[in-house]
Each structure stands twice: as structure tokens, then as C-alpha cells.
Amino acid sequence: MTPGKIPPTTVQRLPLYLRCLVQASAMHMPVVNSVQIAEMAGTNAAQVRKDFSYLGEFGTRGIGYEVDSLITHLSKELGLTEHRRVAIIGFGRLGSALQSYPGFDERGMKVVAVIDADPAKIGTVSDGITVESADDLEEIVKRERVEIAIVTVPGKYAQGVADRLVASGVRAIMNFAPVQLVVPEGVEVRQADVAGELQVLSFHLNPRRTLA
Amino acid sequence: MTPGKIPPTTVQRLPLYLRCLVQASAMHMPVVNSVQIAEMAGTNAAQVRKDFSYLGEFGTRGIGYEVDSLITHLSKELGLTEHRRVAIIGFGRLGSALQSYPGFDERGMKVVAVIDADPAKIGTVSDGITVESADDLEEIVKRERVEIAIVTVPGKYAQGVADRLVASGVRAIMNFAPVQLVVPEGVEVRQADVAGELQVLSFHLNPRRTLA
Numbered sequence: 385m386t387p388g389k390i391p392p393t394t395v396q397r398l399p400l401y402l403r404c405l406v407q408a409s410a411m412h413m414p415v416v417n418s419v420q421i422a423e424m425a426g427t428n429a430a431q432v433r434k435d436f437s438y439l440g441e442f443g444t445r446g447i448g449y450e451v452d453s454l455i456t457h458l459s460k461e462l463g464l465t466e467h468r469r470v471a472i473i474g475f476g477r478l479g480s481a482l483q484s485y486p487g488f489d490e491r492g493m494k495v496v497a498v499i500d501a502d503p504a505k506i507g508t509v510s511d512g513i514t515v516e517s518a519d520d521l522e523e524i525v526k527r528e529r530v531e532i533a534i535v536t537v538p539g540k541y542a543q544g545v546a547d548r549l550v551a552s553g554v555r556a557i558m559n560f561a562p563v564q565l566v567v568p569e570g571v572e573v574r575q576a577d578v579a580g581e582l583q584v585l586s587f588h589l590n591p592r593r594t595l596a
Numbered sequence: 597m598t599p600g601k602i603p604p605t606t607v608q609r610l611p612l613y614l615r616c617l618v619q620a621s622a623m624h625m626p627v628v629n630s631v632q633i634a635e636m637a638g639t640n641a642a643q644v645r646k647d648f649s650y651l652g653e654f655g656t657r658g659i660g661y662e663v664d665s666l667i668t669h670l671s672k673e674l675g676l677t678e679h680r681r682v683a684i685i686g687f688g689r690l691g692s693a694l695q696s697y698p699g700f701d702e703r704g705m706k707v708v709a710v711i712d713a714d715p716a717k718i719g720t721v722s723d724g725i726t727v728e729s730a731d732d733l734e735e736i737v738k739r740e741r742v743e744i745a746i747v748t749v750p751g752k753y754a755q756g757v758a759d760r761l762v763a764s765g766v767r768a769i770m771n772f773a774p775v776q777l778v779v780p781e782g783v784e785v786r787q788a789d790v791a792g793e794l795q796v797l798s799f800h801l802n803p804r805r806t807l808a
Contacts (some may be wrong), residue, residue, distance in 0.1 A: 393605070395796055395799050396796060398795070398796070398799065399789065399791070399792035399793075399795040399796060400789075400792060402795070403757050403792070412613075426776075427597035435604065456759075457766055461799065461802070462796075462798050462799045463799055463801050463802035464795065464798055466798075468794065468798050468801070470794065475757070477689045477690075477692050477693035477696075478690070478693035478694065481688065481690035481693055482790065484689075485604045485772045485774075485790055486751065486774050487740040487791050488791055490791075490793075491791040491794075492791075492798065493791060493794050493795075507781065518615070522640075525756075528805055531798075531801055532794055532797050532798065532801075537694065537697065555800075555801060556788070556797035556798070556800060556801055557797075558793055558794060558797060562697075562698050562699045564636075564638075570799075572797055572800040574793050574796060574797055575613065576790075576793070577612075578694065578770070578788075579611070579699050579700055579703040579705060579800075580611035580612060580615070580703075581611075581695065581770055581786050581788070582700075582703075582705050582770060583610070583611040583614070583674045583676065583703065583704065583705075584607055584608060584610070584611060584674075584683065584782055584786065584788055585744050585768035585769075585770060586674050586675040586676055586680050586704065586744065586768070587607050587610065587673065587674050587675055588767075588768060588784040589675050589680070589743055589744075589767060589768055589784075590673070590674070590675035
């Protein structure tokens with residue numbers, strides 16, 4: 385089977401599979417089967433096999449998947465053969481918590497720039513990175529070859545920041561501001577929505593419904 | 597159609613629909629159709645109609661959905677008729693950013709307790725809430741009738757905290773610690789995974805693949 389297009393719901397699960405495989409590798413498992421992966425990932429084996437089928441011809445029936453070669457392949461699919469260059473725009477409590485978020489490095493992400501508009505923060509050094517001025521955003525993005533921007537500015541500034549990021553060539557934005565960003569075709573935005581996650585939890589507390 | 601079981605992927609989208617409907621209501625739109633909702637939510641109209649079909653008999657063919665009654669209904673489905681009582685366990689930068697996360701209140705969430713293990717933080721007041729000691733977790737959970745816990749403690753403490761929360765009767769946990777929590781049947785965990793979100797963005801930067 386020639387690798388073709390991958391459905392968004394499958395893409396969404398690839399980071400989790402990768403994390404499980406790295407864990408299996410750390411536990412010195414050379415081979416895993418779909419049942420084991422499903423157990424680690426909290427899904428079912430049929431789903432795992434279907435998701436992996438989009439990636440091409442992998443695994444041996446009755447034996448399983450070679451952990452290390454699957455890690456290599458998934459990393460390639462996710463474009464993680466080199467560290468992705470990440471900028472954090474907005475260095476409040478959330479931005480600063482994200483900069484020191486454990487596991488960015490081992491999961492292929494490198495924070496290369498931190499940007500804020502507050503003169504009191506500009507010029508301070510955090511984890512080896514100097515906070516730079518939002519006035520210089522375009523210049524910083526180009527100098528650091530930023531590929532992914534994490535936006536944690538207040539809601540009213542988020543769209544303006546996004547526009548400037550896109551104009552500077554950034555094509556991937558993770559938005560923590562509580563507004564829906566409008567971006568041109570070809571730019572990918574992921575919206576963090578903690579309140580929405582809590583609402584999904586709230587659904588499960590509701591005794592009137594059970595899940596399909 | 598009698599409301600029945602709702603697939604998890606639909607549940608996942610309900611908070612977004614609710615947000616769009618609240619926005620439509622704020623814009624004084626008494627009625628919206630599935631095309632308009634899809635546009636606001638960034639999905640397609642068929643998906644919207646299918647998702648809403650699980651909620652029962654709504655909308656009028658050729659006219660659309662009554663915004664306010666759909667808001668009421670979605671809120672009920674999500675168990676948001678009263679504010680959900682939320683505790684934040686771990687009051688570092690992330691925990692403190694989350695406490696002041698905009699929109700918790702208007703989206704049905706009320707932070708009722710903040711807990712940390714650091715003696716320097718215990719007793720301090722933040723946004724009207726006194727930080728309390730992790731030693732008293734069980735007591736606080738019961739006193740405040742905590743329904744949802746947000747866990748932002750370091751990874752090595754997360755499972756222990758989760759065990760104590762579950763033993764105290766908490767059935768919904770949002771976990772920001774970078775570890776997979778093990779909880780008994782009937783307890784719902786949502787795992788925040790910022791690095792995973794960035795990896796999905798990275799996939800989209802990869803020129804070798806396009807999405808289905």
C-alpha cells in the first residue's frame with residue numbers, strides 16, 4: 385500500500401502513538417503488537433491497525449511492529465527529524481509555564497524565542513533565552529527561522545499577533561488566547577480550550593447520559 | 597428520535613458548538629442554520645446536523661435551530677446548569693495562569709479551591725481564594741464539594757494526587773502533568789498534551805503529506 389492521505393483524526397493520534405512507542409523502547413521491547421499499543425494509548429487494537437495502515441505497509445501479521453523502526457517512521461511523518469523551532473509570544477504566567485514545559489525537547493520542540501510587549505520583561509533572561517520586544521516580532525521570526533508560534537497574549541491582541549506572524553512566514557500557530565483566529569489557507573491553527581475540556585469532563589459527570 | 601448515546605467525538609465538539617451559539621446569541625441572531633454553525637465552528641454542515649441529531653429532535657428543515665433553546669439544551673447535555681466546582685492542585689506558574697484563565701465563569705466553571713505543597717504558598721490569597729495545604733486535600737475536596745480537579749503538579753507526584761482525589765470522590769480530572777494517569781472505571785481523565793499539539797502542527801508543516 386502506497387502511503388496516501390491521512391485523515392485528521394488519525395494525525396491527531398500519532399503523537400500519542402509515538403509517545404507509547406518511545407515508552408516501549410525505554411522498556412526494551414523490540415516488538416509490540418496492536419493490542420499492546422492500544423492498551424498503552426487507551427484505544428482499541430482495530431483503531432491502531434487502521435491508523436497505522438495509513439502510514440504504509442508496517443508490521444508483520446501475528447508478530448507485530450518493530451518499535452524502533454516505527455518510531456523513526458512516525459517521527460518522519462510528524463516532521464520531527466529535526467527539532468521544530470518554536471517561539472512563545474506573550475510571556476505571562478502561561479507563556480513562562482510553557483517555556484519550561486517538561487518534554488518539549490525530547491518530543492522534538494525547541495523554544496528559540498520569547499517575545500513580550502511589557503518593557504519590564506524585555507531584556508530579562510529566562511532559561512537561557514532573552515525576552516525580546518513585540519515591536520521586533522517580524523525580525524525575530526526571520527532571524528530564528530521560527531516554524532511554530534505559541535500565542536499566549538490577551539485575547540484582544542491575538543488576531544493582530546497572528547496576522548504579523550503569518551505575514552512573517554509562520555504557518556503553524558498554537559493559540560491559547562480565548563479567541564478564534566482567522567488565518568489564510570495553508571496556515572494551521574490549533575486552539576487550546578481548557579474551559580472546553582472541562583465542559584467535556586462535565587458531560588461525563590452528567591448521570592443522564594452514557595457514551596456510545 | 598429519542599436521545600440516546602452520544603459518540604465521544606460528538607461530545608468533544610459540543611463545547612465548541614455551545615461557544616458558537618453563545619456568540620450567535622450575542623450577535624442577536626435568533627435562529628442559525630447548520631451552514632452558519634459549521635462556518636463558525638470550522639467544520640461542515642453535515643457534521644453539525646449529524647452531531648445535533650444525537651441530541652434529539654432539533655431545528656426545523658429549511659429554517660434552522662433556535663439559538664437560545666439550543667444553548668439551553670446543550671448546556672443541560674454538558675451538565676452546566678449549575679457551575680461545576682473546580683479545584684486546582686499545584687499552584688505553580690501553570691496553576692496560577694489557569695486560575696485566572698478568562699472565561700471559566702461564563703463557561704460554567706467555578707474555581708473553589710487551590711492546593712499546593714509549598715509552605716511558602718500555603719496561606720497566600722490569590723483572586724480571593726486562599727491556597728491550602730496538600731496535606732488537607734481530602735478534607736478540602738469534601739468541604740468544597742469539588743467535582744473537577746485540575747492537576748498541575750510535577751509528573752512524579754501526579755499519580756499519587758490522582759489516587760487521593762479519586763479516593764475522595766472526584767470523578768473528573770484534567771491532567772497537565774506529563775504522565776498517563778491510571779484511574780478506576782467511572783473516573784474520567786483528560787490529558788493536556790501541549791507537546792503533542794505542537795507535533796500535530798509539525799505534521800502540517802511537512803510538505804510530503806496532505807490531509808484526507
